[in-house]
Amino acid sequence: MTQPGGMAAGSEHGDEHLGDPGRANRQTPEQYLPDGGVEPPAAFDVADVHPELADEAVVAEIVAPDRDIRAEVGEPLLQMQGVTMRFGGLTALDAVTFDIRRGEILGLIGPNGAGKTTCFNAMTGVYRPTEGQVVFDGKPLGKIKRNEITRLGIARTFQNIRLFSDMTALENVVVGTDARHRTSVPGAVFRSKRHRAEERDALDRAMALLEFVGVGKRATQQARNLPYGDQRRLEIARALATEPKLLCLDEPAAGFNPAEKVELMELIRKIRDDGYTVLLIEHDMRLVMGVTDRVVVLEFGRKIADGLPRDVSADPAVIAAYLGVPDDATA
Numbered sequence: 001m002t003q004p005g006g007m008a009a010g011s012e013h014g015d016e017h018l019g020d021p022g023r024a025n026r027q028t029p030e031q032y033l034p035d036g037g038v039e040p041p042a043a044f045d046v047a048d049v050h051p052e053l054a055d056e057a058v059v060a061e062i063v064a065p066d067r068d069i070r071a072e073v074g075e076p077l078l079q080m081q082g083v084t085m086r087f088g089g090l091t092a093l094d095a096v097t098f099d100i101r102r103g104e105i106l107g108l109i110g111p112n113g114a115g116k117t118t119c120f121n122a123m124t125g126v127y128r129p130t131e132g133q134v135v136f137d138g139k140p141l142g143k144i145k146r147n148e149i150t151r152l153g154i155a156r157t158f159q160n161i162r163l164f165s166d167m168t169a170l171e172n173v174v175v176g177t178d179a180r181h182r183t184s185v186p187g188a189v190f191r192s193k194r195h196r197a198e199e200r201d202a203l204d205r206a207m208a209l210l211e212f213v214g215v216g217k218r219a220t221q222q223a224r225n226l227p228y229g230d231q232r233r234l235e236i237a238r239a240l241a242t243e244p245k246l247l248c249l250d251e252p253a254a255g256f257n258p259a260e261k262v263e264l265m266e267l268i269r270k271i272r273d274d275g276y277t278v279l280l281i282e283h284d285m286r287l288v289m290g291v292t293d294r295v296v297v298l299e300f301g302r303k304i305a306d307g308l309p310r311d312v313s314a315d316p317a318v319i320a321a322y323l324g325v326p327d328d329a330t331a
């Protein structure tokens with residue numbers, strides 16, 4: 001199995017052991033970062049730098065380095081336990097209880113204002129529940145700070161894309177890997193061996209992630225110049241860079257055409273199949289029902305259904321909640 005964290009692990013010079021005789025004339029990933037000394041080419045393929053990344057199996061292993069550890073598919077990973085969230089007199093969530101199980105894609109749906117985003121925010125530490133608790137990987141999130149929640153293993157994307165628009169795609173993903181760095185501040189200042197190794201691993205992993213989500217060819221382009229759909233993919237790569245146990249996607253298909261939605265479904269399945277657990281909030285019901293393993297439905301802050309997509313879509317309470325609302329305006 002490939003070394004966790006990337007192909008450069010254990011080598012001072014990240015390229016030495018890549019086993020490609022033609023590599024002497026190629027650039028190294030470091031050279032594509034600021035101060036790296038190379039003007040990035042307009043068209044670029046990460047596979048030119050790391051030929052191994054042409055192999056999907058290698059990419060999949062680098063993207064989820066410790067996936068073998070997460071073998072207990074089906075056990076609860078995150079538990080919403082009677083979570084109530086009040087804003088003044090408004091109850092946005094009312095004693096909501098459900099589990100997200102390891103290795104599944106869970107869809108969270110409901111009409112506008114049902115409480116989906118509030119749910120998301122309670123899970124990711126943006127809000128503290130008024131009552132009840134969120135338990136993640138056996139730990140009550142309680143007073144845990146937001147950045148610590150990322151370290152515990154929850155990553156999210158946003159309804160509105162939030163990238164560093166002046167940075168390249170590669171840099172955006174490298175920034176995401178920082179959450180996993182363990183070097184001390186002095187280690188980073190004096191560029192200790194461990195720090196340099198972490199930097200190399202971060203680059204290798206970022207390259208693999210770009211390839212994994214399908215934007216490898218955009219590695220050296222500024223995020224702002226990427227087509228809209230690629231920006232959304234880049235956001236997913238950046239979230240995966242934190243090596244989350246749970247990836248939360250907040251309306252990842254917003255603004256997509258039908259063909260892009262089909263491609264996104266394939267990517268979400270690929271992420272699940274690579275060992276991640278995925279929570280999906282999505283407006284497009286066809287997409288939700290087509291890609292999820294289980295669905296939880298909220299209405300007016302209460303859970304009204306929880307089950308397999310085919311059962312939930314036949315549930316009279318769910319049909320009533322959505323009645324008369326066209327597909328693209330729902331969830």
Ligand SMILES: Nc1ncnc2c1ncn2[C@@H]1O[C@H](COP(=O)(O)OP(=O)(O)OP(=O)(O)O)[C@@H](O)[C@H]1O
Pocket residue numbers: 087090091092110111112113114115116117118119331
């Ligand atoms: N910070 C807040 N302060 C006050 N009210 C809030 C806050 N956040 C959410 N709400 C209210 O809580 C309710 C649930 O909102 P929420 O955004 O969670 O719903 P949603 O299901 O995500 O809706 P949408 O599909 O429109 O995004 C709404 O009535 C909303 O106005």
